Amino acid sequence: MNPSSRHAAEAALTEQVVQSFAKADNPRLRTLMQSLVRHLHAFALDVELTMEEWELAIGFLTATGHMCDDKRQEFILLSDTLGLSMLVDAINHRSVEGATETTVLGPFYVPPLNVSPADADISGGAAGTPLHVSAQVRSACGTPLADAWVDVWQSDDDGYYDVQKPGQEENLRARFVTDAEGRFSFWSIVPVPYPIPTDGPVGKMLGHVGRHPYRPAHIHFMIGKEGYDTLVTHLFIEGDQYLESDAVFGVKRQLVVHLDDADGGWTASGDRMGPHKRLKHDFGLRASSILNQ
Template sequence: MSADATSHAPGTTINGVSPQQRTIEETLTDTVLASFEKCEDPRLKDLMQALTRHLHTFIREVRLTEAEWDAAIAFLTAAGHITDDKRQEFILLSDVLGASMMTVAVNNEAVGNATEATVFGPFFAEDAPEIPLGGDIAGSASGQPCWVEGTVTDTDGNPVPNARIEVWEADDDGFYDAQYTDGRIAGRAHLYSDKDGNYSFWGLTPTPYPIPHDGPVGMMLEKVGRSPVRASHLHFMVTAPGLRTLVTHIFVTGDPQLEIGDSVFGVKDSLIKDFVPQPAGTPTPDGRDLEGTGWARTRFDIVLAPTGA
């Protein structure tokens, strides 16, 4: 990627372009930048000027053809037309370009040993039921039962009691409850850590699922030879007073999609956990009778960063 690194720098961007042409292009960028100088909102001005610089440098660097510009307009138009209350193609586009994950990264800067954040995804719901410690989030969602346990602490190792833990996941057909039309609430719940910061619940062993890929984003992924599938994961959102809200997933050691590549780049090594298979008949931690089916167990210790970090 040395070519990438150098070609992003000014003065090295444009190869084989005459000085006359180069002046024309640079003057155009300066004119567009200057057009935002009257903006009274300094942050908006910075954003528009930075967007202009990167967009112009992109076009100049790749020497974008008029046919490619037409294709980009057609792509955005198609994305706009498939987008409605249920489908959000622009978020998918941001996701598959890693722009969503980069936004998460810059808004959740690394703080020592604090648990890393990842993408929020489109399937969180405000109204998930509350379950007690050790309760089951599955409802009618199908899949292998999975015992999940851990502690919530701050970055100094102090337990965080009463942290609100939202968890949600797809069933083993790869669908969230909201993707069914019957109004079910399944595969999601919230619970609270106990006085020592401990939590536990029954979920489902995560399985892979594709992002919606029957639209322009899916077509782009196919053209570039990329999989639309997300690595298997279980979503968490953890909130506690005085601590930074954590939005993250855990992933599954050995999931082949980790090698193929998560379609939205949500994976961090620190978030890949062992989901240990338990043969049918293995006693469960809470004495639950699983009627002769196998299950799995995993541990996820959550470390919350200080607020404002």
Template sequence: MPETPITPSVRQRRVEADLVRTVLASFDNTPDPRLRELTQALVRHVHAFIREVRLTEGEWQQAIDFLTATGHITTDRRQEFVLLSDVLGASMQTINVNNEAYADATEATVFGPFFVEKSPEIPRGGDLAGGAPGEPCWVEGTVTDTDGNPVSGARLEVWEADADGFYDVQYDDDRTAGRAHLFTDEDGTFAFWGLTPVPYPIPHDGPVGALLAKTGRSPMRASHLHFLATAPGLRTLVTHIFVEGDQLLGSDAVFGVKESLVKRFEPQPPGIPAPDGRDLDGRTWSRARFDIVLAPEAVTATGADHG
């Protein structure tokens, strides 16, 4: 017979509440006050969830099995726990909490599981595609602070999927493609060649994909290009830009789309000269502009929303 949740009696509710108090008290002597706050809040919320839905032992075992499978499929090239956090909206909510609105600073969004340290450096106008298939795309813009001052020497990490919807780390040949870093010029400007972003599914051949399938959700991400912007004295920005008109903007699998990050990727027919004189061999290409505004490094909760 299947296990059926029941409505608890007064006596049963007392037993459950007593356990919550006992578990909370077990963390009272945690030396680190922040760790104590985190663990006790976690206990309260987990127990509240269990009690609210009257979680069965079979369902709890399924959850343990799911998390075990998530751990087993995770490697140094695939982070299934990040995917889980993303599809639950936890990643996006953490981004929201830690990147409060400040003046006209560019909004942040999810980091994603495909960032790689030590990407190759390219000069202004360089090409980050690295031979990856896709339509060429010219991206240019500026980096300024919230007072409008240009930020010289800001480091921009940029990464994206190829035309087949895969990042370089999803291949088995150790290629480096679709990623690079560059620095802004003295006037805060930057420009590079990338690929016109395309929609793609997050990896869905594992436990997270199975969860999406069982809940009737799509694994598709709206077309986007990742940015990580850093500069001394300014808040680190992790963000994307999304393609205007993409039909997936309203159903992004990881809830990463923000209206301010939707940009026009202007199609360029064959024969239109490239901004830097590059020979495009008669191919179509696109161009986009992304002006980045970085908030001060220290933005307090009480003074965050200035706009």
């Protein structure tokens, strides 16, 4: 077969598969499947995909699925490390004046079991530099938002989340509810950079291509209130060595924060407090669009 008739046969195959979805009742599903087929076929043609590579890819995706359970989500990790999660995030959360930028959910979110009181210590006695976080949640227009729920989660001083440690109870993970002025506060420890899990197929992929697995130090926040889009974001710590090379591409300049040094003293409840770091921050929520209400 000469090159031009070969290309015609390949194009005809692609078109035949695209047309096989033409009668899908759901128009959005039809668009998604037809576009997916076009791009998959174009990719295979572009790189002249070999049978061995195709089999390897099937094996890789199979292993990715086998790595998933209720506490480990290797597909999210794959999406994150390919930058797809941040692209989808960008498509769905265009910047709005006064609203906090969003970033990836990550694979370690688990809804906290209980609501914690203001100034609760979520570290559970974990080693690390003490950190006090105080924040206010507002609308994008600046109105303080009372009764918003705020989920917080972070890794420990060794770079692990509670769900990564067998038998570990909920720790460094909590839910707060904002007060009448939209404020919430808690004690924790200063986060440290950590590698994403490298014991699965995604870690192997990073190794094969010479990419490091590290994420810059961060605290996760998810903030919600009826009438507003739920905000999924992190705050990254200024000066971290991985801010420019986050393994999941999640850093946005607006989300990099400075920690102040605070002297020791006494808390309002009469507890002794040593020198610690302090983080003050305001979050802005965007109003839900009319279409979403």
